[in-house]
Amino acid sequence: MSALLSIRDLRKSYGALKVTDGISLDVPAGELHAIIGPNGAGKTTFIHQLSGSLKSDSGAVHFDGADITRLSMVARVKRGLARSFQITSILDGFSVLENVATAVQARSGSSFRFLTPAASETALNAEAMEALARVNLADRAHRQAGTLSHGEKRQLEIAIALATGAKMLLLDEPLAGTGHEEGAILIDLMRQLKSTHTIMLIEHDMEAVFALADRVSVLVYGKLIATGDPAAVRADPAVRAAYLGEDA
Amino acid sequence: MTNLLLLQALNGLQFGILLFLVAAGLTLIFGIMDLINLAHGVLYMVGAYLTATFTSLTGDFFIGLALALPAALLFGIVLERLIFSQLYDRDHLEQVLATFGLILILNEGVKMIWGAAPLSVPIPDILSGSVPLIGPMRFPVFRIVIIAAGLVTALGLWFLVARTRIGMLLRAGATNAPMVSALGVDVKRLFMLVFGLGAMLAGFAGAMVAPILSVEPGMGNNILILTFVVIVIGGVGSIRGAFVAAILVGVVDTVGRTFGPIILRSLMDPSAASQTGRTLAPMLIYILMAAVLFARPSGLFPKAGAS
Amino acid sequence: MSETTLTSAADAASPARPRLAGRGALIGGIVLLALFAVLPPAATAMGDPFLVVTATRIVIFAIAALSLDLVLGYGAMVSFGHAAFLGFGAYAVVILAAAGIDDLLLQSLAAIAGSALFALVTGAISLRTKGVYFIMITLAFGQMAYFFFVSLSAFGGDDGRTLQHRSTLFGAPLIENDVTFYYIALAVLAAAFVLLRTVVASRFGRVLRGTRDNRVRMQAIGFAPFGYQLTAYVIAGALCGLAGVLLANQTEFVSPAFMTWQRSGELIVMVVLGGMGTLTGAIAGAVGFLVLEEVLSGLTEHWHIVFGAIIVLLVLYTRGGIAGLFSRLFGGRA
Numbered sequence: 084m085s086a087l088l089s090i091r092d093l094r095k096s097y098g099a100l101k102v103t104d105g106i107s108l109d110v111p112a113g114e115l116h117a118i119i120g121p122n123g124a125g126k127t128t129f130i131h132q133l134s135g136s137l138k139s140d141s142g143a144v145h146f147d148g149a150d151i152t153r154l155s156m157v158a159r160v161k162r163g164l165a166r167s168f169q170i171t172s173i174l175d176g177f178s179v180l181e182n183v184a185t186a187v188q189a190r191s192g193s194s195f196r197f198l199t200p201a202a203s204e205t206a207l208n209a210e211a212m213e214a215l216a217r218v219n220l221a222d223r224a225h226r227q228a229g230t231l232s233h234g235e236k237r238q239l240e241i242a243i244a245l246a247t248g249a250k251m252l253l254l255d256e257p258l259a260g261t262g263h264e265e266g267a268i269l270i271d272l273m274r275q276l277k278s279t280h281t282i283m284l285i286e287h288d289m290e291a292v293f294a295l296a297d298r299v300s301v302l303v304y305g306k307l308i309a310t311g312d313p314a315a316v317r318a319d320p321a322v323r324a325a326y327l328g329e330d331a
Numbered sequence: 332m333t334n335l336l337l338l339q340a341l342n343g344l345q346f347g348i349l350l351f352l353v354a355a356g357l358t359l360i361f362g363i364m365d366l367i368n369l370a371h372g373v374l375y376m377v378g379a380y381l382t383a384t385f386t387s388l389t390g391d392f393f394i395g396l397a398l399a400l401p402a403a404l405l406f407g408i409v410l411e412r413l414i415f416s417q418l419y420d421r422d423h424l425e426q427v428l429a430t431f432g433l434i435l436i437l438n439e440g441v442k443m444i445w446g447a448a449p450l451s452v453p454i455p456d457i458l459s460g461s462v463p464l465i466g467p468m469r470f471p472v473f474r475i476v477i478i479a480a481g482l483v484t485a486l487g488l489w490f491l492v493a494r495t496r497i498g499m500l501l502r503a504g505a506t507n508a509p510m511v512s513a514l515g516v517d518v519k520r521l522f523m524l525v526f527g528l529g530a531m532l533a534g535f536a537g538a539m540v541a542p543i544l545s546v547e548p549g550m551g552n553n554i555l556i557l558t559f560v561v562i563v564i565g566g567v568g569s570i571r572g573a574f575v576a577a578i579l580v581g582v583v584d585t586v587g588r589t590f591g592p593i594i595l596r597s598l599m600d601p602s603a604a605s606q607t608g609r610t611l612a613p614m615l616i617y618i619l620m621a622a623v624l625f626a627r628p629s630g631l632f633p634k635a636g637a638s
Numbered sequence: 639m640s641e642t643t644l645t646s647a648a649d650a651a652s653p654a655r656p657r658l659a660g661r662g663a664l665i666g667g668i669v670l671l672a673l674f675a676v677l678p679p680a681a682t683a684m685g686d687p688f689l690v691v692t693a694t695r696i697v698i699f700a701i702a703a704l705s706l707d708l709v710l711g712y713g714a715m716v717s718f719g720h721a722a723f724l725g726f727g728a729y730a731v732v733i734l735a736a737a738g739i740d741d742l743l744l745q746s747l748a749a750i751a752g753s754a755l756f757a758l759v760t761g762a763i764s765l766r767t768k769g770v771y772f773i774m775i776t777l778a779f780g781q782m783a784y785f786f787f788v789s790l791s792a793f794g795g796d797d798g799r800t801l802q803h804r805s806t807l808f809g810a811p812l813i814e815n816d817v818t819f820y821y822i823a824l825a826v827l828a829a830a831f832v833l834l835r836t837v838v839a840s841r842f843g844r845v846l847r848g849t850r851d852n853r854v855r856m857q858a859i860g861f862a863p864f865g866y867q868l869t870a871y872v873i874a875g876a877l878c879g880l881a882g883v884l885l886a887n888q889t890e891f892v893s894p895a896f897m898t899w900q901r902s903g904e905l906i907v908m909v910v911l912g913g914m915g916t917l918t919g920a921i922a923g924a925v926g927f928l929v930l931e932e933v934l935s936g937l938t939e940h941w942h943i944v945f946g947a948i949i950v951l952l953v954l955y956t957r958g959g960i961a962g963l964f965s966r967l968f969g970g971r972a
Contacts (some may be wrong), residue, residue: 134858160860172855174848179745187850189860195839247859286750369903417954423770424716428952429901435946445938478818502798556781556899559774567770610789617782621763624775628766 086145086252087281088133088164089111093142095132100130103139104305105261105312110251115273115282117292120302121325125170126285129302133283134166147250161190165249167240169256169285176227179220179239182213182228186246218272232264234236241272251281256286270294293317301325334468337466339589340582341464345474347581348481352536353554354573355488356529362568363504365420366521368452369430370410371533373437378403378534379550380441383450383482386541392455396538400531401410403538407530438532442548449545450619477539484532485574492570501525507575560616566630573591576624580616585617646901664835667918670925671828678817690820691888692932697823698884700924703908704830704917707879710906711915712838713870714850716773719760719780720905723875725787725897726753727882732799732892736792742805742813746883753879754872756783761871765864780902787894796875798893805887813887823884827921834917846870850915908950 086109102125110116120126131137133144136242143152146164154162174182179210183209185206191207201207201228215221218238228239237257242254246266258266270291276282277295286292292299293313300310301322309319316322334492335630357371381402384629386395414433418426454473461469492498503513511518537551561580565572599607623631673695681689706720730749739745745810762777764772793799804813813819837843848856849863856863895901904927912923932949934941 136854155862156857157860157862160858168855168858170854172858174851174855176851177848181844185844185856186859187839188844192844194861195642196841197837197843198840200836200839201844202839204841208898243855243859244700348960361770365770367773414950414954423773424710424906424910425904425953427716427718427773428907429950431907432946432953434900435942436950437946439940439943443943478969510727550721552900554751556777563771563778606789606791609791610786613785613789614782617785618780620775620778621760624767624771626762629771 084108085112087147088283089145091143091145092131093129093132093144094140094156095128095137096140101305102294103132104304106142106302106307108300108307110281110283112250112281115277115284115295116296117284117286117291117296118302119286119289119299124179124302125305126226126302127255130166130253130283130285134164145222148290158235160247160249161257163203163248163250164253165244165247165251166253167244167255167257169259171233171236171240173228173236173239174203175227175242177228178224179215179228179231180208180211181225183214184208184237184241186243187211187214187248190248211246214242217245218242218269232265234261234268237261237265237269238272241269241276245276245280249280252276256285256288258286258291266291334464334466335589336586337464338363338468338470338599339586341470341474341478343582343585344578345478345481345581346585347483347578348478349536349540350554350557350561350581351574351577352484352539353533354565354577355485355570356525357558358562358565358568358570358573359501359525360529361611363413363501363525366415366419366428367423367426368415369427369555370433370437371529371558372551373434374403374407374530374533374551375537375554376402376441376546376548376551377406377437379544380450380537381499381534381544381545382404382538382541383452384445386452388593392542394450399538400535405407405526405533406500406525406534408527410493410525415526416522426429438548438552440607447548449547451464451545452541453567454542469539473542475486477543480539484535488570497521497524557616560620563629564630566632569630569632571633572630580619583619584612584616588612590616639724649675655913659779663916663918667831667835667921670918670921671831672776673826674824674827678820681806684812687816690816692818692928694820694826695885696915696928697820697827697906698818698881698888698923699908699928700921701823701830701881701884702878703905703912703920703924704827704834705874705881706905707909707914708834708838708870708874708877709918710909711920712846713865713867713874714853715765715776715871716906717764717776717871718899718906719776719778719783720874720878721897721899721901722756722780722783723753723878723897724882724885724901725783725894727884727897728755728878728886729787729790729793729882730879730894730961731805731883731886732801735971736802740803740806741809742807742883742887745805746880749879749883750876751837753882754876757875758868761868761875764846765867765871777902780897780899784894784897784899787852792891796894798891798895801886801890801892805883810842819887821889822965825885826880831917838917842869849916899906911949911952916956 088110090106090108093103093106095102106129112240118126118129120269130138135154139152139296141149143149149162150157169320177185181202187207187210188201212221212224214226218241220235220238220242223235231239241257257269261269266288273282273284273295284292284295296313298311299313299316300307301316305327307312307317308325353371353375357368360366360368380398381399382395386392386396389395414429418429420452458473458476460476461471463469492501500511500516504521557580561573564579565576591612592605595604595608598604627633655702674693677693681687702724706717709715709720719888727749731745734745734748764775764779767775801809804819805812813822818967838847845856845861845866849861853863861917882896885896895922908923908927909920910920912926913919930945934944938944
């Protein structure tokens with residue numbers, strides 16, 4: 084099995100509450116794997132465990148051939164596993180370009196350089212512009228990030244994750260809070276990213292998930308109750324009962 | 332030697348008890364309101380001055396104390412309403428600034444009202460004796476009274492926090508303040524109460540030291556820092572942590588000052604030992620704090636397990 | 639010059655943001671330094687040469703405030719023990735002088751090394767904590783240093799010690815002349831201002847600023863804040879130590895009173911009221927603070943009460959706008 088991300092029996096509980104209850108999952112390179120599930124299913128906790136911002140109680144996570152279970156968030160990013168945030172998390176006071184250039188800087192040489200202005204490092208800026216171009220934000224490069232529209236901020240989130248040089252992106256509800264048109268832009272964007280990146284997508288928007296995902300896993304009360312291609316999952320009676328039934 | 336150790340341990344205990352009285356209110360204020368209050372030491376000073384004034388007016392320490400305590404409570408509540416209530420939702424830096432300004436005001440205010448010269452309060456006659464320890468050493472009754480009063484207060488606080496409805500809210504508040512307000516509790520009144528209580532406890536500590544230390548402007552400054560050390564070691568928001576840490580700091584500081592040089596003398600020549608001892612002794616509690624924080628960055632009794 | 643077109647473009651997009659040390663702050667800083675530069679001849683012309691002595695003190699505290707701004711305004715670390723470094727610098731002068739080393743440069747070197755070492759050790763421990771813990775632990779370490787110097791009976795303990803004479807420079811008593819000394823202090827201030835502006839615009843400074851604004855974001859792109867914050871803490875400590883060397887020479891006296899926690903508090907007041915994270919604001923804050931102190935203490939012996947009231951009222955009633963208000967009052971175009 085040559086999965087890029089391989090999760091074995093991952094667990095996390097708060098007191099008696101089992102938030103992540105023995106998840107095992109393999110995501111092969113190149114796949115867009117969507118995680119769906121009702122509110123409170125533990126999706127965000129799961130992402131926190133994968134990105135390293137939350138320690139797991141037990142279980143193992145392997146990424147790109149290495150055991151990353153006990154690595155910090157910083158170390159995971161350096162290995163190529165990057166995340167975006169459910170609640171927009173950008174540097175509001177920086178320019179759009181500087182937000183992305185900072186992420187480029189994190190993997191290009193030492194940041195213990197004190198005497199040359201970072202903002203005029205053309206190599207950093209050029210790479211950052213490429214990432215911005217990929218998310219269609221090139222024309223916003225010199226705006227202050229805090230002044231972007233909500234949808235543009237979500238695009239910027241993705242550009243930052245791209246700029247870390249990640250092999251795999253953990254996207255935590257990239258469509259959260261976006262309107263129909265903004266959502267369409269982001270869906271289109273993720274479709275393009277699929278060709279170059281392995282993606283784990285946590286998302287509420289079913290339409291988007293079934294349009295984009297190669298495979299879908301359904302998370303209910305900390306357990307994966309189904310994994311498979313979108314059509315099979317949609318047809319799964321247990322899934323319909325636990326989850327899709329809400330909408331039907 | 333053993334006698335000296337016993338004597339210094341008792342002195343350390345007494346000092347620790349005082350630190351606890353000041354720290355108890357402050358740790359609750361930190362823990363529940365997430366407010367850093369530099370002016371807490373000033374409340375200790377105000378307690379001492381009120382006691383000195385009421386004692387000299389009435390000619391009786393106990394009446395003076397009985398009048399000073401409610402006055403300190405009232406003073407705390409007035410300060411809370413006027414200033415602190417507006418600081419709860421500010422960031423720590425603004426709290427630091429405002430309470431720093433308040434120290435300047437109150438220290439200078441005390442100087443204007445009572446003058447810069449130290450006041451002294453006589454030890455009441457019935458508490459002025461001393462009891463024999465082993466051998467020729469004796470321990471003053473008044474210091475025993477301080478220890479006893481502190482232990483009774485600690486017990487009372489424990490009862491309040493562990494056994495009453497208010498205590499339940501305080502414990503919940505120290506862990507999760509938004510939850511308490513979500514329960515529909517009048518948080519404003521709870522905060523005012525905690526603040527008043529903290530002010531009264533600090534004032535009580537000030538009142539109890541008035542007869543054994545000189546009452547002077549700025550007397551709250553040094554104890555404030557020691558109180559911070561206590562709270563950091565004990566864990567912010569934890570009364571139990573404050574108690575353990577206060578006794579620890581009190582004993583380590585007092586015993587270290589006496590025995591540090593003695594121990595060093597067996598390791599190096601006397602003059603070097605005495606200089607090293609004098610240098611190290613006052614730093615001992617800070618080294619202790621650094622060591623505790625190095626091992627446990629959130630203190631001995633961190634918030635999640637606060638009680 | 640070190641500010642780039644990028645930042646000023648961002649400025650243009652949102653002119654209301656006070657924290658960006660844009661072109662305005664640079665011009666403000668240059669104006670302040672230029673005013674300092676013409677002060678001695680102006681003081682002579684006004685027949686008040688003593689003004690230079692007061693101004694020297696202001697310049698030295700501006701250096702200290704500048705260093706604190708790196709920690710507080712850029713590093714997002716509320717350090718309440720910064721005055722300790724003033725003490726380290728001042729005692730480097732008196733201790734080396736007692737050992738027969740009067741050279742200002744050697745003393746400065748020792749002060750920088752000593753302060754940097756103290757910052758490295760205490761910073762590494764303090765940065766393991768957050769929030770109120772960090773404030774209290776830096777305060778406690780500051781007190782530890784204070785008591786250390788109090789215990790040095792060979793150097794006067796509590797009472798401190800008077801310097802025989804100011805330090806020498808290139809073997810000559812160059813800085814005995816108040817005006818020469820003033821210009822040397824001013825040169826240090828100008829150099830520190832330029833250096834710190836360069837540092838905050840560098841790769842390192844960008845990480846520091848990013849961490850201040852959004853710590854988790856920076857971790858999520860691969861920056862562990864600890865090393866960057868600690869480095870900033872050490873740089874600031876070393877620079878403040880240098881200010882301590884100058885302060886000892888200005889007062890020709892050294893005592894633990896240089897490094898009380900009240901002094902640390904005053905430095906914070908200077909930085910915050912002048913405007914954090916702009917560098918120019920720290921200089922303006924030092925000027926404002928010391929001028930106000932001078933004026934108030936001339937009016938009443940109880941000036942502390944007025945001063946305290948001003949601080950409290952500013953915090954309570956100029957919510958979020960303290961920096962703006964003060965830079966309007968003192969910083970002019972800053």
